[in-house]
Amino acid sequence: MPIKVTHVGSLPRTQETVDMIFAREQGQPYDADAFAAQMTAACVDTVRRQVEAGTQIVSDGETSKISYATYVKDRYTGFSGDSPRNAPADLKRFPSFLKRLAEGGGTPQYARPMCTGEVRSKGQDELLTDIANLKAAMAQHGAAEGFMNAASPGVISLFLQNDFYPTRDAYLAALSDAMRAEYQTIVEAGLYLQLDCPDLALSRHMLFADLSDAEFLKIAAAHVEALNAAIAGLDPSRIRVHICWGNYEGPHVCDIDMDTVFSTFLGANASQLLFETSNPRHAHEWQVFRDRAAEIPDDKVLVPGVIDSTSNFVEHPEVVAERLGRFVDIVGADRVIASSDCGFGTFAGFGAVDPDIAYAKLGALAEGTALANARL
Template identity: 85%
Template structure:
């Protein structure tokens, strides 16, 4: 099987979408029917652009979501107030750069409420609308396969911190129980489920910077345990898991090594593993997969990020092909899918990448994959 092409999920949203999302976010007046029609239209256009760029497994671009993690506050009870902000440890080491980011609007501003009560689903209506919009767009534009992102219990606990449950483990268990139906609903719709788990790496230098690596890995293992509990009875071959160290341009000198989180990452009950291997801080870590190839189960599919999501450089197709070939030589072409380091629209209305350049990067991703396939 040739290498297929996908990406991590979020894509730039139009100003029309952003304005409606923030009207809802800020409690301003808006027409729900207009909101739904605008999301449907823009989801369709997002899918069209992906297909045109050569993407095989498309997403809805997370069109309707304020962000990949905090959207849960709108779909689940138990959240109110605001959570404390904690800058990543690497940015604290360079305060002049952190100040510049803040002054230049380089840090997104959006609500991060605390968990202040029992977490329960408000129903699947919003999710079902997103699924309907994506499947309609796929049918219209000829996309055979699609995926939808969902937050993991661990990443929710990272951004929406606990002020209700007696312990972190109790909070994770509640989130696991609450998210189970969302995960199943996405799979039952015939889509791939993508679980976003930056908590398995990013939270090391964001929330747990004072711990040792070993102590952090125990926490990460508890996050995986909660996630796997929510995935019980679901088909791992239809599940993708994404790990990252934070989708921001910065020094990243405090990132925990892939080699240290490798076993934790592989322990998620998901077949497809999405990870960063393009940006300058993690480009060398393809070697971890080479050196520990014997530890990679046969049912795991590697989805390396071979284009960066924080730079407006458009990677040359030859660079993409070179990166993919390394992984194909480790596990075979049938167990490699071309991906991106992270999303291009992690937060609505915020992103370092020009929207047109984002799709140019996806086009180069597809062209480079074609080169790799021709050589392999």
């Protein structure tokens, strides 16, 4: 079976889309009908551009969401106020660079409320609208497979910190219970469910920098346990899990090694594993998968990022094919899907990569995958 092409989920939004999202985010008056129409049209255009670039497993680009994690504050009760900001440890080591990012608008501004009450769903109207928009766009542009992102319990606890439940574990359990219906709805809609889990890596140097690796792994294991409880009963072959170290250009000298979190990552009850392997800090870690191949269950599909999502370099297709070939040699082509390191529009209105270049990179991803397939 040939290698397919996908990406991690978020894509650049148009300025009109961003303006509407922030008007709602900031409590400004906005036309709900115009908002809905804009999100539908933007999703159609996003899917069109993915298909034209050669992407086979498409998403809605997270078009309607303010961000991949904090959107839950709009769909669930229990969030108010503001959470403390925790700059990643690597940026704190280079304060002049952190200052440059902040002063140059290089850090996104959006609400991160605390959990101050019981977390419960407000209903699935927004989710069902997103699903309907994606499926309609797929039908219009001939995309046979699609996925939808959802925040994991662990990443919610990272960005929307607990000030209500008695313990972190109690908060994770509540999030697991609350998110279960969202996950089920996505799978039942015939889409792949992508669970975003940067908490399994990024949070090591963002929220838990004072812990040892061993202590952090216990926390990460609890996050995976909460995730697995939320997806219990769902078909693992319809679930994707994405791990990353923070989708920003920076030194990343405090990132925990993939080798250290490898077993924890594999513990998620999902078949498709999405991870970074193109940015300069993690490009060598394909070797972890090679050296520990015996530990990878037969039902796991590797979805490596073979294009970077933080630079405006457009990878040569030969580079993409070379990177894919390494993973094909480890698990076989039928267990490899080509992807990006992370999203290109992680936060609405914020992204290091020019929108047109983002789609050029997806085009290079498809071209490189075609080269890899031709060499099988």
